Amino acid sequence: MLLSAAAAASLLLPGVRAWGAMGHETVAYVATDFVAARTRDYFQDLLADTSADYLAAVASWADPYGHTEAGKFSSGFHYIDAQDSPPSSCGVDLARDCGEGGCITNRLLDADLESSERQMAAKVCTIALRIYLMVIHFLGDIGQPLHNENLEEGGNGIPVEYSGDETNLHHVWDSEIPESVSGGSSMLSARSWAASLTTGAYLFPFGPKRVHTIKSGIYESQAAGWVNELSLTDAQNIALGWATESNAYVCSTVFVGGVSAVEDQDLSGDYTTTAQPVVSLQMAKQGYRLAKWLDAIASAV
Known part of the structure; x- marks a missing residue:
């Protein structure tokens, strides 16, 4: 589904943001540091943004778009409702957990799309049952454990407190915990956190004092396995693996002591x-x- 000019204007609308805007921006900034030069050029041209923020600037766009009339079809595409039994049993099953509305679809590889339409598709990659193509926003969503869980609407229905303030469990995982690591909720916080995850560099002194990085240490040795056998032609199985991986943390970390904990x-x-x-x-x-x-997409177009 393509966006009209009116729908494109909805980019400015506020909305609920999974991982929080800062979290999505962090994922995008990490990606920015690892894309190939050809990929960078392709997406900067596609998004008409030659700044270092070209991915981060659109990383949260899919959230407010889902609250518009034009984008309401995509509102359920940010998650998969794994109907498992945490903390005793976690797992994702497409036939069981992905409803008729679907979980991911993609228009980025459609050679018939005009540049403006590709630009919109890059900003809101929708989700359908048969194609799991996570680009920019939804690939970030799938990394949040509670976006892969049905229990109490992914924790939205579980009241908790955080530093004395009333909130819900899902929100804590979206925002409070990430912000406790990055030191804030701004784009600067995201850029700093991404730099620390990538190289260990810090742009300002509020971030974590010691981290693993993708270019050194434990993350470096693991990174190749994170994208093992990545292929655009097998998007559904790849996404299912990533969703299952995230969902495992629902048992091991999110609800390790059960809901009552x-x-x-x-x-x-x-x-x-x-x-x-x-x-x-x-x-x-x-x-x-x-x-x-994104490298795979840029190589295929």
Whole structure:
């Protein structure tokens, strides 16, 4: 489905953002550091943005678009409702968990699309049952464990506190925990966190003091495995693997003590400390995967 000029204007509308805008921007900035030069040129031209922010600037666009009349078809495409039984059993099954509305589709590879239409497609890659193509936003979404879980609407229905403020479990994983690592919610926070995940460099002194990086240490040795056998022609199975991987954290970390261990509890202490390494790993992983996925797209067009 293509966007009209009116729908394109909805880019400015506010909306709920998975991972928080800062989280999505972090994934995009990580990807920016790993895409091939040809990919960078292709997407900068496609998005009419030659700045270093060309991916981060559109990373959250799919969220407000899903709240518009034109984009409401995509509102359910940000997640998959795994109907498993955490914390005793976690797992994703497409036939069981992906409804008639689907989970991912893509128009980026359609050679008949005009440049303006490709630009819109790059900003909102929709999700359908048969094609899992995560580009920019949705590839970030799939890294959030609770975007791969049905229990209490992915934690949205579980009231918790964070530093004394009332919120819900999903929001804590979207925003509070990532921001506890990055030191803030701004694009500058995202850029700094991405730099720390990539090289260990810091743009300002509020970020984590010690991290693994994709260019050194444990992440470096793992990175090749994050994109093992990546192929545009096998998008559904690749996405299913990534969703299953994220969903596993629902049992091992999100609900490790069951719902009662988090419901109505303040999660700003030990719970956050335990979750931080998982969130950092998922940001690094999905950013690197996004880079390689965009490389594959740029090579195919």
